[in-house]
Each structure stands twice: as structure tokens, then as C-alpha cells.
Amino acid sequence: MSKQQIDISELACERDERELFSAVSCCLQPGDVLQVAGPNGAGKTSLLRILAGLMPASGGDIRFAGESVLSGRGREHWRRNLLYIGHAPAVKGALSAEENLSWLCALTQPVTREAIWQALQQVGLRGFEDVPCRQLSAGQQRRVALARLYLPGAPVWILDEPFTALDQAGVQALEQHVMAFAAGGGTVVLTTHHSLAHVPGVRRLELGRAS
Numbered sequence: 001m002s003k004q005q006i007d008i009s010e011l012a013c014e015r016d017e018r019e020l021f022s023a024v025s026c027c028l029q030p031g032d033v034l035q036v037a038g039p040n041g042a043g044k045t046s047l048l049r050i051l052a053g054l055m056p057a058s059g060g061d062i063r064f065a066g067e068s069v070l071s072g073r074g075r076e077h078w079r080r081n082l083l084y085i086g087h088a089p090a091v092k093g094a095l096s097a098e099e100n101l102s103w104l105c106a107l108t109q110p111v112t113r114e115a116i117w118q119a120l121q122q123v124g125l126r127g128f129e130d131v132p133c134r135q136l137s138a139g140q141q142r143r144v145a146l147a148r149l150y151l152p153g154a155p156v157w158i159l160d161e162p163f164t165a166l167d168q169a170g171v172q173a174l175e176q177h178v179m180a181f182a183a184g185g186g187t188v189v190l191t192t193h194h195s196l197a198h199v200p201g202v203r204r205l206e207l208g209r210a211s
């Protein structure tokens with residue numbers, strides 16, 4: 001087994017005593033990109049939050065490198081190996097783009113100021129590094145959050161609606177970056193209502209369809 005294999009088996013989720021999904025199973029290898037798809041309310045965000053350890057599953061298991069990530073040592077190992085970016089940009093308005101990134105990275109893997117500036121340049125925020133994020137547009141705030149994908153870090157990305165608020169060039173750049181990350185051995189699980197049918201090699205997991 002690959003030391004970064006992810007096994008999702010018979011995963012189930014209930015919210016407010018309503019079953020969102022059950023018996024979701026999937027195996028991911030390094031290099032895989034999985035799009036979790038389905039209509040509004042199908043449970044895509046819930047699935048990603050369970051994967052990220054932010055919400056309990058009501059059944060099933062997730063294993064990383066052979067160990068369950070739902071508790072104990074496996075959970076810590078998993079957390080060190082993943083980067084989760086939720087559907088809200090989660091940037092602090094009073095802080096600049098640079099300060100936001102520096103703060104976020106300090107929680108996991110501190111990086112140099114130069115690396116942060118380079119990442120901000122990669123997401124098209126050159127010249128905005130020092131501007132308080134509350135003065136940035138929605139798309140620019142999204143770009144601040146996404147700049148983490150241009151810093152050294154985890155081999156597994158979990159991205160909830162990463163394309164939201166990005167312009168066409170931003171969408172294209174992010175698609176390319178995700179695929180380059182996967183080509184280098186990274187694993188990506190993402191949700192988006194944006195079609196990825198034109199991107200070769202993206203797997204799909206459908207939620208919310210009657211079986």
C-alpha cells in the first residue's frame with residue numbers, strides 16, 4: 001500500500017437526524033484529484049469537513065497510510081498531512097494578506113516572508129501584500145486564502161468551492177495549479193459547482209443521487 005493512500009469506507013453522515021449520505025467508499029492514491037459533486041444540500045461540504053476532522057461521521061471509516069484518521073495517532077498524522085481550505089475565505093479583515101498568511105502558516109509550518117510574497121505574487125496580489133484584507137474584493141480575498149496552495153506544505157489538499165469568486169483567468173490558473181500538484185504526487189479532494197469536465201484525469205464522486 002502507498003504510504004499516502006486514503007481509504008474512505010462506508011462513510012455515512014447524518015445532520016439533525018437526517019441522513020445526508022451513507023455507504024460512501026473511495027480509494028485515493030497520490031496523484032488523484034477527486035471532485036465531490038451533487039446538488040445543493042447533498043452533503044459535499046459535510047463530507048469534506050468530516051475528511052478534515054472538523055465534523056464526526058455517523059458511520060464508516062477513513063484511513064490514511066493504513067491507519068484510521070478518526071481518532072488517536074492516525075488523526076494527528078492525518079492533520080499534519082492535509083491542508084483544508086473551507087468555502088469561506090476565512091481571512092482576517094484587519095490583517096494584511098501577508099499577515100494573514102504568516103499567521104495561518106505559523107499554526108502549521110512557518111514560512112519565510114519571501115515565500116509569502118512569492119505566493120501572493122503567484123495568485124496575482126502583487127502590490128496588495130500590505131493592504132488590510134477588508135479593503136480587498138471578494139475574489140482577492142479568495143486569492144489570499146488560495147495563496148497557501150503556493151507555499152510548501154501538506155501532500156493532501158481538501159478544498160471546498162475553491163473557484164468561488166475567481167475571475168476566468170484565476171479559475172484557469174487554479175485548475176492548472178491543482179493538476180500540477182497532483183502530477184507531483186499530491187492528492188486533492190474538492191467540491192465545485194464549476195464544471196471540470198474539460199480537465200483530464202479528474203475523478204468524480206456523486207452525492208445526492210438516488211441509488
Ligand SMILES: Nc1ncnc2c1ncn2[C@@H]1O[C@H](COP(=O)(O)OP(=O)(O)OP(=O)(O)O)[C@@H](O)[C@H]1O
Nearest residue numbers: 015016020038039040041042043044045046047191
Ligand atoms: N450547521 C448545520 N447544522 C445542521 N445542519 C446543517 C448545517 N449545515 C448544513 N446543514 C445541513 O446539511 C445538509 C448538507 O449541507 P452541506 O453544506 O454539506 O451541503 P452541500 O452539498 O455542500 O451544499 P451546497 O452545494 O449548497 O454547498 C443541508 O441540508 C443542510 O441543511
